[in-house]
Amino acid sequence: MKPILDACCGSRMFWFDKQNPAAVYVDNRVVPHHEYYKNRYVEVAPDIVADFTDLPFGDKTFKLVVFDPPHLKWAGPTSWMALKYGRLEDNWPDMIRDGFNECMRVLDDYGTLIFKWSEVEIPLRKVLKAIDASPLFGHRSGKHNNTHWMAFMKFPIEAEGKPHEA
Template sequence: MDKRVIDVACGSKMFWFDKHNPDVEFCDNRTVPYHEYYPHRYIEVSPDTVCDFTALPFEDDSFKLVVFDPPHLTWAGDTSWTALKYGCLKGDWEEMLRKGFSECFRVLDPDGVLVFKWSEVQIPLKKILPLSPYPPLFGHRSGKNMNTHWLCFMKPKEALKDGK
């Protein structure tokens, strides 16, 4: 793989300045054709690779930067614009996110960085952090209600020595 960056749950690539950046492998478990989902609001989910972030089809240590912005809602109508735009966590979401973190660290280069975004609309960050095998280095709250967290992770050096 020649790309250095992977977004494992890209959705409609909302926060990307270049939604076709050739250095980014955009992944999502779904595709949604370009269409108007609300008057004058359009959406398209068009990943490079259709896959589940709990089982990424990439080699270990493949990417310098991993972006993990998983769905953060546990309830939303199946046909709602919210579910369409952001996705929805179904079933055992804690195990799903635990596996997602594990996969993100697996494909992350030993000196790479994982950027994680979480919105506390329905689930507080304090319930999410224990699902990661490693703690974040630092983070920042943002958004109108300060509900969105941006966190930065790296594999600890001890994990690299243990071959994890």
């Protein structure tokens, strides 16, 4: 199995190598390459079609998991934004929590989870409350500093809360 999982790859926008041979790309949809608006193209072509809340992998399969879930509630089901980024339903806290937990389940001990969240609608504090976890560190980016990149590490139960004693 490849060591990296992108659990909701979308159009792989932040990947430098969109065909990275070390990564498995998963999304719950396929969007054939097409022009949505003039000069605006989108394509979602996952290796595996699956829901990030129910991944088809065994426990501790990956060394690195990238989790960039949809972050928009207001995007219409057939809008450019929904096509490009996906969309959230009213049960978004459960969906994000279940997705985060599923990403941690498939992450190997001492593996790293990179979680990207754009708080254009939902503040990061509400997302962190929903997942009930705190990142090790993170970084804000974007035009308005509303995109958060956060790193989490999966510690074995016996080392929980003791990262320096690994």
